[in-house]
Amino acid sequence: MSYFRKLTQETTRLTQMLGREDKWLIVINADPDAMASALALKRIMVHRVAEVGIAHVNEVKRPDNLAMMRFLRIPTQMLTAQVRTQYDHFAMVDSQPHHHPDFKSCSFSIVIDHHPITAASPVTARFVDIRPDYGSVSTILTEYLYNLRIRPGKLLATALVYGIKADTQSFERHFLEADVKAFSYLTKSADMTLVRKIIHSEYHRRWLKFFSKAFRKMRFVGQKGLFVYMDTLESADILVMLADFFTRVHGLSWNMLCGIVKKQVVVIFRGDGIGRNMGQMAAKLFGDVGSAGGHRGAARAEIELAKFGDKSVEEVLYRRLTGSKLPGKEKCPLTA
Missing domain, CATH: 3.90.1640.10 (inorganic pyrophosphatase (n-terminal core))
Incomplete structure (x- = not known):
């Protein structure tokens, strides 16, 4: 055999x-x-x-x-x-x-x-x-x-x-x-x-500051989801790094990390592979406006920034994800 x-x-x-x-x-x-x-x-x-x-x-x-x-x-x-x-x-x-x-x-x-x-x-x-x-x-x-x-x-x-x-x-x-x-x-x-x-070569030292920013900007979606909008970034790899990190947080089953990289809005999805299918989720949320898809546990979407016009990118992404308006700023759960 x-x-x-x-x-x-x-x-x-x-x-x-x-x-x-x-x-x-x-x-x-x-x-x-x-x-x-x-x-x-x-x-x-x-x-x-x-x-x-x-x-x-x-x-x-x-x-x-x-x-x-x-x-x-x-x-x-x-x-x-x-x-x-x-x-x-x-x-x-x-x-x-x-x-x-x-x-x-x-x-x-x-x-x-x-x-x-x-x-x-x-x-x-x-x-x-x-x-x-x-x-x-x-x-x-x-x-x-x-x-x-x-x-x-x-x-x-x-x-x-x-x-x-x-x-x-x-x-x-x-x-x-x-x-x-x-x-x-x-x-x-x-x-x-x-x-x-x-x-052991996983992180740039200059990337450590992005963890602090992500902690300040994270918003929980329901009991098991997390949404983080990181504004403009030098590389989509920062989103991947952060999304992978949040998969290790007990009690979270999926996360969605977003940012603007060179006139593209990049959205990274990570899941535990048990609950939501991240590939289907990405395609459903953004397949009509950009390239979107992936696996059950990991997916990605990319949309041209110009398609957002003068609208807040964070607001549009959050509304597509939850169907509701972006809430006011929350206190960081780590310091509240």
């Missing part, structure tokens, strides 16, 4: 798409799972095509992502028009073409993902493998490597281990037996010391 499920048809179709003269660019919205998956797909392609590169559409500022890139030598670069013209084929991992405006500049032939599929935005690439039940795309790419008899080296195995760990929140968020099997298989080749170094 095979350790992983057989992907004979998938690997045959995938490898048949890779020509010796082809130049492939793997495009990602860089986070641990996306970077690890891109590195794995590059390993599959590298001896089958003329050239393969990795490019990201987002600014990489989170310390753990920067540490991952540095320690594991992930050769990703910012996607620009100049970079794009150097390649004639495009692949995507851990995203779908409608997830980010900058993806529209590429015509994708390969899409491998684990985010839910929406009827409003079907994926029409030549090769599509989307498995919403999987905890990480790193697991999917590990299965491809195994089926192609490619044993990942130390750095690739370490990247995939961290990708699985990050997207399943160390198996506290949704995962399958396949994710556990992949993690176990990869740890035999991975450098767990490097994994710990990446984990």
Whole structure:
């Protein structure tokens, strides 16, 4: 019996798409799972095509992502028009073409993902493998490597281990037996010391001030929800950091962290995976005005700031969430 499920048809179709003269660019919205998956797909392609590169559409500022890139030598670069013209084929991992405006500049032939599929935005690439039940795309790419008899080296195995760990929140968020099997298989080749170094690089010192601001601005929604509007921020990663932090607060089952980042209103959702489905919640609240969706325990929405006109962004977001007017300022529960 095979350790992983057989992907004979998938690997045959995938490898048949890779020509010796082809130049492939793997495009990602860089986070641990996306970077690890891109590195794995590059390993599959590298001896089958003329050239393969990795490019990201987002600014990489989170310390753990920067540490991952540095320690594991992930050769990703910012996607620009100049970079794009150097390649004639495009692949995507851990995203779908409608997830980010900058993806529209590429015509994708390969899409491998684990985010839910929406009827409003079907994926029409030549090769599509989307498995919403999987905890990480790193697991999917590990299965491809195994089926192609490619044993990942130390750095690739370490990247995939961290990708699985990050997207399943160390198996506290949704995962399958396949994710556990992949993690176990990869740890035999991975450098767990490097994994710990990446984990311990989670916060910028200058970000600590945002915890204080979040505590002052947080508003409870019912008995188990939390809403926090953080005004203008340098990076959406700050919202992700805070949203992940609030998931550890006893008695809260979900939170919604919001802010303005470069003329985009970004909303980050986190849940315990038991109650509300965050992906459905994001799509219901903001799918009509921007890109919105995600998993049961984690989701994201992005709306152009211009769509709010002269209205208060905080007021509009709160009203969409609760159906009621934003209440007056409350005392911080930590000091009341």
